[in-house]
Amino acid sequence: MNICVFGAASDEIDGKYIETVEKMGEKLAHRGHNLIFGAGKCGLMGAAARGFQKGGARVTGIIPTFFKESEIEAIYEQCDDIIFTETMHERKAKMEDLADSFVIVPGGVGTFEEMFEVITLKQLGRHKKPIAVYNIMGYYDALDKMMNHAIKENYIRETCRMLYMNFTQFESLADYIEANIALDFSVKQLKDG
Numbered sequence: 001m002n003i004c005v006f007g008a009a010s011d012e013i014d015g016k017y018i019e020t021v022e023k024m025g026e027k028l029a030h031r032g033h034n035l036i037f038g039a040g041k042c043g044l045m046g047a048a049a050r051g052f053q054k055g056g057a058r059v060t061g062i063i064p065t066f067f068k069e070s071e072i073e074a075i076y077e078q079c080d081d082i083i084f085t086e087t088m089h090e091r092k093a094k095m096e097d098l099a100d101s102f103v104i105v106p107g108g109v110g111t112f113e114e115m116f117e118v119i120t121l122k123q124l125g126r127h128k129k130p131i132a133v134y135n136i137m138g139y140y141d142a143l144d145k146m147m148n149h150a151i152k153e154n155y156i157r158e159t160c161r162m163l164y165m166n167f168t169q170f171e172s173l174a175d176y177i178e179a180n181i182a183l184d185f186s187v188k189q190l191k192d193g
Contacts (some may be wrong), residue, residue, distance in 0.1 A: 025051020
């Protein structure tokens with residue numbers, strides 16, 4: 001299975017996050033999975049890539065050419081494959097196309113945007129791939145609270161909870177994405193509750 005990991009590109013985060021994501025990548029590789037990611041060398045992107053490679057997996061990085069030209073972000077040059085795109089939109093579309101599942105680890109604005117895009121696409125019936133949020137050290141507790149508030153205030157339907165799962169334990173996360181249970185729902189069911 002090709003697992004797309006979305007996460008932080010910064011090294012200015014607590015090393016415990018980096019260590020946990022690197023271990024996650026290595027364990028997923030040992031379970032026979034490969035990595036699709038944004039090709040970043042630093043932060044949790046780099047940690048995922050190092051972990052998957054330690055476990056013997058194939059690592060495919062996807063990044064816009066302007067990142068290289070403008071030195072916006074260091075590229076993980078040890079990728080087995082690096083695919084350059086023209087735009088951020090093309091980058092996300094390529095990652096989404098190549099992925100069989102998505103794992104969201106802690107990150108910032110870019111990670112949130114990627115996460116909500118794949119959740120929205122699933123809600124609209126564009127894919128039925130598993131989406132797992134890895135809630136390391138309670139990082140996504142506030143997101144869960146926000147989603148519950150949005151459901152309570154009728155901005156999000158209760159049925160949308162099935163679009164992704166939140167995990168604090170690696171084993172449960174891995175079992176969920178490997179089960180790859182395609183949810184049987186229609187866009188109308190998600191919209192109408």
